Amino acid sequence: MPKWLFITLLIAAPIILGGSTGNGFVMLLAIAMVLIANPFIWKVRKNRYFNxxxxxxxxxxxxxxxxxxxxxxxxxxxxxxxxxxxxxxxxxxQYAHLANFKNTSAWNNRRDRNxxxxxxxxxxxxxxxxxxxxxxxxxxxxxxxxxxxxxxxxxxxxxxxxxxxxxxxxxxxxxxxxxxxxxxxxxxxxxxxxxxxxxxxxxxxxxxxxxxxxxxxxxxxxxxxxxxxxxxxxxxxxxxxxxxxxxxxxxxxxxxxxxxxxxLMTARLRAWIKERDRHTCQNPSCGISVAAEPHLLLEVDHIVPVAKGGLSEPENLQTLCWRCNRAKGAKMPA
Structure with missing residues (x-):
């Protein structure tokens, strides 16, 4: 049940029932009933929503x-x-594990806080x-x-x-x-x-x-x-x-x-390449962009991989969607 209703019942029920009967046990019973009913009500509301x-x-x-x-x-x-x-x-x-450290100071003089x-x-x-x-x-x-x-x-x-x-x-x-x-x-x-x-x-x-x-x-x-x-x-x-x-x-x-x-590959350069490519995948067979898919994951790729002699220069960098970049890997361009 809503928090405000739960608090209201928790306060009002014991007062109403206990006050009308003058019995402290009834008041405690009313509090227990509210506490027990609360999770049950949440579960009923949850099941109703999911169904x-x-x-x-x-x-x-x-x-x-x-x-x-x-x-x-x-x-x-x-x-x-x-x-x-x-x-x-x-x-x-680096070799501290080879030694066994023990503080042998008198109890009142120990300083193990740091x-x-x-x-x-x-x-x-x-x-x-x-x-x-x-x-x-x-x-x-x-x-x-x-x-x-x-x-x-x-x-x-x-x-x-x-x-x-x-x-x-x-x-x-x-x-x-x-x-x-x-x-x-x-x-x-x-x-x-x-x-x-x-x-x-x-x-x-x-x-x-x-x-x-x-x-x-x-x-x-x-x-x-x-x-x-x-x-x-x-x-x-x-x-x-x-x-x-x-x-x-x-x-x-x-x-x-x-x-x-x-x-040369910095966060600033990656952002610039994506902006230059209009946040669009440069794979001709794909071409998806954030305009079509607002939450598209784009990455900056080396057309010729660095490991194969490619340079981190704008003409060797392109924006690819995550699917195309994963498929390309470190392959050379066709």
Whole structure:
């Protein structure tokens, strides 16, 4: 039942019944009846809605939208499984697992509130290094996590950036499609609040548990006594990876190599290519656009793959829908 009605009954029923009988037991019984009836009423309303002809009709109307959504969800899983989301690692504590640490301080003198963390993506450092990392994250990320300024590293950074960018767009596309399905069916608010899983299941939507696994790097300072600590977290999202790529390009001398050309692929360039191509798939046998399908997932493709000598220049870049890009892969143009 609606929240306002539930609260009204919860207050009014005991007062009316208890007041008329003067019996405290009756008052408690009235409260119990309201509490027991509430979930039963929700279930009755839910079953009535899901069995209604209106819901069945709307479910049939969105069937094609749901099918496309589920295809994109499968594509998201492919990107996640095939992608690379790792870069450098810190060497501090790399052999910590070989030692057995134990705090032997007297009980009153123990300071275990801040204990150093040892992991590949965590660098334990002085307080000054941690503060410097907050001011110059790219510089200190490269210095302390073994991210060398060479073409091999540049290729790795661009590979991670491209995988993350594709996954970001695909996950966002799935979320927009789900919002569209909800807008088309317009279920009562209580359905999405209390029975969301059942709603999506009956509609036929395959929900994706996948999120973007941004690599996260941490600079950590822990005082000797464990009383204080400070950390700086650097998340390798698209803006950070673009900044890292630009920094690497400035630090290394590069020619028209695969690694160097990858440095040109940034979020800004991808957006420009899509705008140039009018957000339309450039495959002649397809040609679908966001004008025809507002939630179309578009990707930027190298016509001649970088691995086969293609450059990241506008004339070698094209917009493809996700289906055409998946079908093309790293193939050479016909």
């Amino acid at each position: 209604s002809e209106q819901f069945k009709s709307l479910r049939a109307q969105v069937a094609s939208v749901v099918a496309e959504h589920n295809d994109v969800v499968n594509y998201v899983a492919e990107i996640r499984d095939q992608g690379a989301f790792e870069l450098g690692a810190s060497s501090t504590g 204990v150093a963390e040892y992991a590949p993506h965590v660098h334990n450092a002085s307080l000054q290094v941690v503060r410097n990392a907050s001011m110059e994250p790219i510089k200190y990320l490269m210095k302390y996590f073994e991210i060398k300024a060479n073409e091999e590293t540049l290729a790795d950074v661009q590979r991670v950036a491209e995988d993350i960018s594709r996954l970001e767009e695909a996950v966002g596309n799935v979320q927009r499609r789900e919002a569209e399905i909800v807008a088309m069916i317009k279920p009562p608010a209580f359905i999405l609040k209390r029975y969301a899983d059942e709603f999506w299941s009956l509609v036929g939507v395959h929900l994706s548990p996948i999120t973007v696994p941004y690599p996260n790097y941490k600079f950590q300072y822990t005082s000797a006594g464990g009383n204080s600590g400070q950390t700086v977290d650097i998340t390798l999202d698209t803006p950070t990876l673009d900044a890292l790529s630009e920094t690497l390009v400035q630090k290394i001398r590069w020619a028209k190599s695969a690694a160097g050309q990858r440095a």
